[in-house]
Amino acid sequence: MTANTNAFTRFAARTSFIAALALTTVAFASMAHAECECSKDQEAATQMTQATPVADIVVDGLTISQPWSRATAKGARVAGGYLVLTNKSDKDDVLLSGSTDISEKFEVHEMAVTDGVMRMRKLADGLPIKAGETVELKPGSYHAMFIDMKRPLLEGDTFTVDMVFKNAGKVPVKFTVRGIGARDAGHAEKHTHKNDKAEKATHVN
Ligand SMILES: [Cu+2]
Numbered sequence: 001m002t003a004n005t006n007a008f009t010r011f012a013a014r015t016s017f018i019a020a021l022a023l024t025t026v027a028f029a030s031m032a033h034a035e036c037e038c039s040k041d042q043e044a045a046t047q048m049t050q051a052t053p054v055a056d057i058v059v060d061g062l063t064i065s066q067p068w069s070r071a072t073a074k075g076a077r078v079a080g081g082y083l084v085l086t087n088k089s090d091k092d093d094v095l096l097s098g099s100t101d102i103s104e105k106f107e108v109h110e111m112a113v114t115d116g117v118m119r120m121r122k123l124a125d126g127l128p129i130k131a132g133e134t135v136e137l138k139p140g141s142y143h144a145m146f147i148d149m150k151r152p153l154l155e156g157d158t159f160t161v162d163m164v165f166k167n168a169g170k171v172p173v174k175f176t177v178r179g180i181g182a183r184d185a186g187h188a189e190k191h192t193h194k195n196d197k198a199e200k201a202t203h204v205n
Helices: 004-011 013-035 039-049 198-200
Strands: 057-059 062-070 078-087 093-100 104-116 116-123 128-129 134-137 141-149 158-165 169-178
Touching: 057 169, 062 158, 078 128, 078 169, 116 141, 128 134, 141 158
Parallel strands: 062 169
Antiparallel strands: 057 062, 062 078, 078 134, 078 141, 093 128, 093 158, 104 116, 104 141, 158 169
């Protein structure tokens, strides 16, 4: 979509760009939330700040593509992170952990059926990406979980996550925030964290 040269220019200017965008969206978030809680206003206004897709990141044969997240409702405690990991190296890798300034905690989750109910579960040992394989983190499947959000995510916003891999090491990954109804896999996941009343009320199946 975006020309490579464009991507490189953006990459070089990334720090100041993110800082400026963050300031803009945070300022706007306070305004919009102070006036009303309807998401239409938020959607219309944030379309102006839509970010362009980010180029793939390649580290030690591990390719990180299409990192995205979804706009959150006011007061949401959690958000999901999605991306595609392709391991073209000859060594198995593992997504172990991560950290970001949008949330207190970062976890890697899977969806699994327990007692007939689909629930999310933390992968305590991380998410394996075996040599030669592609693992997709997407709604309804494996995903990154941002827990105890420090601020809402607005469509068009971007944020950086330092993702930690067993072989590839620590890799800064820029996520783009898509609309609140975005669902790449055709369905949104339902969050069932115990302390997450806001998410329960706003998420669709
Ligand atoms: Cu989760």
